[in-house]
Amino acid sequence: TLRAIACSKTARDKRRAYQEEGRARAREGDARHEAGCMLYWAEGSKSRNSVTFSNADVKMMVFFCGFPRQCFAIPPDRLTVRLNAYTDNGLSLTDIETHWLDALELPRACLRAHTLDHFPTSSSGARRNKLPYGVCNLNLHSTRVVQHIYGAIQEYGTFEEPRWLD
Numbered sequence: 082t083l084r085a086i087a088c089s090k091t092a093r094d095k096r097r098a099y100q101e102e103g104r105a106r107a108r109e110g111d112a113r114h115e116a117g118c119m120l121y122w123a124e125g126s127k128s129r130n131s132v133t134f135s136n137a138d139v140k141m142m143v144f145f146c147g148f149p150r151q152c153f154a155i156p157p158d159r160l161t162v163r164l165n166a167y168t169d170n171g172l173s174l175t176d177i178e179t180h181w182l183d184a185l186e187l188p189r190a191c192l193r194a195h196t197l198d199h200f201p202t203s204s205s206g207a208r209r210n211k212l213p214y215g216v217c218n219l220n221l222h223s224t225r226v227v228q229h230i231y232g233a234i235q236e237y238g239t240f241e242e243p244r245w246l247d
Contacts, residue, residue, distance in 0.1 A: 093246055093247070095224070095228075096129070096224065096228045096246050097246060099224065099225045099228035099229050099232065100228050100229070100231055100232030100235070100245070100246070101232060102225075102229050102232065103118075103228065103229035103230060103231065103232025103233035103234075103235075103236065104232045104233060104235065104236040106152075106229065106233055107232070107233040107236035107237050108236065111152070113147075113148065113151060113152060114148075114152050114233065115233075115237055116144070116148075117144075117145065117148030117149075117152060117230075118230050118233045118234050118237060119234070119237065120134070120141070120144070120145055120148070121134060121145075121148075121230050121234070122230075122234045122238075124136060124141075124145075125230075127245070128227060129224070129227070129228075129247075130222065130223070130224040130227065131220055131221065131222045131223065131227060132149065132220065132221040132223060132226050132227045132230065133218065133219070133220045133221075134218075134219045134220075135216055135217065135218040135219070136216065136217065137212045137214070137215065137216045137217070139180075139181075139184050139214070139217075142181070142184065142185060142217050142219065143184055143185060145219065146160065146185045146186075146187070146219055149221050149223075149226060153223075153226050153229075155221060155223070155226070157186065157187050157188060157191065158188060158190060158191065159221060159222075159223075160185075160187060160191055160219060160220065160221055161191050161192075161193050161219070161220045161221075161222075162181060162182070162185070162187060162191050162192055162193065162217060162218065162219055162220075163192075163193045163194065163195055163196070163217075163218040163220070164177060164178065164181065164195040164196070164215050164216065164217055164218070165195070165196045165215050165216040165218070166195055166196070166197055166198075166214070166215035167197075167198055167212065167213070167215055168197055168198055169198065170213050171213075172213060172214070174195070174197070177214050177215060178192060180214050181214065181217050185217075185219070193220075228245075231245040
């Protein structure tokens, strides 16, 4: 219908404006912004409306969690955390949750449903306690922020990726 076409165009125009905002920010030379965008490009899921970043390295997660908070003034309660946790390693789920929440300085209200005792395909079932705290998945539902990041990545990388608008 005409209304659906108009809504689609309006949403695409907003995404384009957010990407332009990201390009302009990239030209400012903020090292924290650049590092956060590049980490997202490498490790983030490529969604249209959400920033989702997953990793088992607590230091990387701490750095990335600070990125939207510092560069976009996102309050901690807008972030959500899901874990892929292994509970056969002597740690309780509460221990694992506390580990991540303390490291990321997030309130318990940020927790969402977890995946428990799922072996990653890369492990071939031979985990041997290499990831005692599992994998943390950090999410921010924000079309503006993710599209800003896409625009910045294109600016930093000096390329165009039209698919990121769709």
